[in-house]
Amino acid sequence: MASMKNISALFTLILACGVLCACTATQTARGNMVEDFRMAEITPGVSTQSNVLKSLGSPTTKAPFDDNVWYYIGQKMEKKGILDPKVVEEKIVVVAFDEQGIVQTMEEIDADRMDIPKVRDKTKTGGNEITFMEQLLGNVGRFNRPDGGAVSTAGGNN
Numbered sequence: 001m002a003s004m005k006n007i008s009a010l011f012t013l014i015l016a017c018g019v020l021c022a023c024t025a026t027q028t029a030r031g032n033m034v035e036d037f038r039m040a041e042i043t044p045g046v047s048t049q050s051n052v053l054k055s056l057g058s059p060t061t062k063a064p065f066d067d068n069v070w071y072y073i074g075q076k077m078e079k080k081g082i083l084d085p086k087v088v089e090e091k092i093v094v095v096a097f098d099e100q101g102i103v104q105t106m107e108e109i110d111a112d113r114m115d116i117p118k119v120r121d122k123t124k125t126g127g128n129e130i131t132f133m134e135q136l137l138g139n140v141g142r143f144n145r146p147d148g149g150a151v152s153t154a155g156g157n158n
Contacts, residue, residue, distance in 0.1 A: 025080045027088070031060050033074030034093045042095070042106055049101040059095070068097040 034056055041047075041055040052070070059070035072093040079085040092109040130138070 025078045028077050028079070028085070029074070030077065031074040032057055032072045033076065033089075033091055034072045039093065039106065039108075042103060044103045044105055047103045049097055052095055052103065056093070056095075068099070068101075070095045070097075 038055050042052055047055075056072055060073040061071045063069035063071070072091075072095070074091050075087050076089040077085045078088045094105075094107055094109060095103060096105045098104050
C-alpha cells in the first residue's frame, strides 16, 4: 500500500507542476527592438545610411512617400494562459536622412501615444439580404436534366 501512496503523491506532484507551468507567461518579441548602445553609435550629421544599416540593421519600414525616413519598430509581448497577449514594452525609433544619405535626426517616438480602439462594425454592401429559408427554398424546382443540360427558369429554350 505504501507504493500506491507514493504513486498517487507523484501523480499529484506532476499534475501540480503541469498546472503551474501552463499559467506561466510566454514572452515574444516582434520587429526590431533597438538597444540604446546601438543608438549611441549613430551621430547625426556624420553617420550615413550604411552606418545605420550596420548598427541598427534593416529598418522595419520606410515612410510611404519619403525613402529617406526609416522606422525601427519593436515590441515585446506577454501572453498568460488563454488571455490575449499584451504589449509589455514598445520602442519606435525614427531616423531621417538628407538627400546625400547623411543622418539628419534620430529620435525615439513616445510609446505612450493614444491607442485607437478597434471597431468591429461591418461595412454594408449592396445587394439583397436573403434569409435562410429563402436560400433553402430558392433552388426548389431547379435541377439538371438527364442529358446534362440545366433547366432555365428565365423563359428561354435550352
